[in-house]
Amino acid sequence: MSNTTLTYGPTSKAVSAVVTIGERATLAPTNSDLWKLLGDDAKNTVEPLVESKTDVITSFVKSGDTRVQHTFAHLGKERTRHTGVIRSDLVHDLVAAQTPKEGDVKIVLALENKEQVLSAGAAVARAFPLYNKKSSAQKLKPRIVNVEISGGGGNIPTAEQYRQLGNIADSIRLAARLTDMPCSELNTTTYIAEVKEAIKDVPTIKAEIISGEELKTRGFGGIYGVGKAAEEPPALVVLTYTPEKKTIENKPVFVGKGIVYDTGGLSLKSGAGMCGMKGDMGGSAACLGAILAAAKNGYGGSLTALLCLAENAIGHKAQRPDDIVTMYSGKTVELNNTDAEGRLVLGDGVAYASRDLKATHIIDIATLTGAQLMNTGKKHAAILSRDEDFERAVYAAGQASGDWVYPIIYAPEVLKKEFESKFADMRNSVGDRANAQCSCAGHFVESHLEEGWGGKWVHVDIAGPAHKEQKATGFGVALLLDVLEKI
Ligand SMILES: [Zn+2]
Structure with missing residues (x-):
């Protein structure tokens, strides 16, 4: 496990290193907001960086009786149309590269404006993954990394804003930790134990677990069929948040893919193609993280997260190609x-959300298709929605949160022929892989929404951005939380 506790907000605790990140202009000795946080000791060391001679400067500065390592790093500013309110990817990279591995550290974000606080603050959390089984890491002493923020123009976050940011960061790190855990540690049963542990001090969240044979008898043929061959049973985890004081009438529901391991089933993946499939539950981890932070931050509406958990294993009970499954939708x-x-x-999750829960908004999120990377790359998730306003809101949430997203084509009337079956309502995989596969996968999910349901739906495919260089990013937590702000 990681040795780092991450905290947000002012602290007078002595540190052995300070890492300050911002644009050249925001790092200048004239930025009084910043230097109020840093003190004047290191002021003269930053000059070469402000004068564009270098991008990173590290020097030791005497502070009382001790020497403190001060690092200033220039954040690349290049932003075009779809890279958010700040280059959250570069904040993540710089923090990871410049923060010493040992000792208490202060990270100072010198931002241009307060709109950048969520994105930059969340990016720092991504740079401190919790899961680590290297024996060398077990020997590191516990330490605190504390984050302080200068939001430009006199904007320093309030204590409440820092508290909320800390909760979001905890959720991002939790989601990433679960996603990084191998299936030998995180199977469907231990995942449920993790969920119960995570909500035990959050009285506003209740959990209902529908698992194993109960899924079958209640009609969840999709989840049951995928998970029935595994040693640990599949489950639908229903997390319901009820606010202490309701101020928002919407009833959003998050639906997360929680495949704790994906062998491919009898359509077995190749050996190399299977590596990394422990992370195929990243969407569900994002839903868990988001509902936790929403509850702790006092979201004013009801909120449900559906974690659709299964291990796609092989064995004598495995479902086969040619089998016909009846989904919760009845299709x-x-x-x-x-x-x-x-x-x-x-499909089972969105059917339950639309028919039983009568959601006003459904956001399903999943590491769904390799094709997502062809569509929108490694840093932007793909979003598919039949509602243009909702699509715009989710895009804007991506820009604001640093979990960037971009829309893909919505055209079920053109694409549904890819799923034509001679025997059933549909097949589950496309006929032609060169025909908007990422959109097709989303349309398949959409086809299980309750007919006549009048709410808004968006599908978020995070196959690429859920990981960076094999490590989970906790992608989706900040996005889902910001979507709640925008609906
Ligand atoms: Zn698969």
Whole structure:
């Protein structure tokens, strides 16, 4: 486990190193907001950086009786149309590269404006992953990394804003930790134990677990079929948050793909293609993290998170290609690829959200398709929505949160032929892989929404941005939270 506790807000605790990140202009000795946080000791060391001679400066500065390592790092400013309110990716990289591995550290973000606080603050959390089984890491002494923020123009976050940011960061780190855990540690049963542990001090969240044979009897054929061959049973975890004082009438529901391991099932993946499939539950981890932070931060509306948990294993009970599954929606699906399992569990989730929970907004989030990377790359999730306003709101939430997203084509009438089946309502995998596969996968999920349901739906495919260089990023937590702000 990591040795780092991450905190946000002012502290007078002595540190061995200070890492300050910002644009050249915001790092200048004339930025009084910043130097109020830093003290004047290091003021003269930053000059070469402000004068554009270098991008990173590290020097030791005497502070009382001790020497403190001060690092100033220039944040690349290049931003065009779809890279957010700040380059959150570069904040993540710089913090990871410049923060010493040992000792208490203060990180200071010298921002241009207060709109950048969420994105930059969340990016710092991504730079301190919790899961680490290296024996060398176990020997490191526990330490605190504390984050303080200068929001430009006299904007320093309030104590409440810092508290909320700390909760968001904790959730991002939790989501990333669960996603990084191998299936030998995080199976469906231990995942549920983690969920219960995470909510035990949050009385506003209640959990209902529908698992194993109960899924079958209650009609969750998608989740049950995917998970039935595994040693640990599949489960639908229903997390319900009820605010102490309700101020928002919307009833949003998050639906997360929680495949704790994806072998591909009998449509078995290749050896190399299977590595990393422990992370196929990143969408559900984002939902868990988001509902936790929403509750701790006092979100004013009801909120539900559905974690669709299953291990897509092989064995004598495994579902086969050609099998026909009846989904919770009542629709039948002829399996032509057991590796297209995420959409089966999500289909049950969105059906439950629209029919039983009568959600006003459904946001399903999943590491769903390799095709997402072809569409929108490694840093932007793909979003698919039938509602243009909602699509714009989710795009804006991505820009603000640093979990960037970009829309893909919405055209079910053109694409549904990809799922045509001779025997059932549909198949689960496309006929032509060169025909907007990422959109098709989302349309499959959409086809299980309750007919006539009048709410708004968006599908978020995070196959690429859920990881960076094999490590989980906790992608989606900040996005989902900001979506709540925008609906
Ligand atoms: Zn799969």
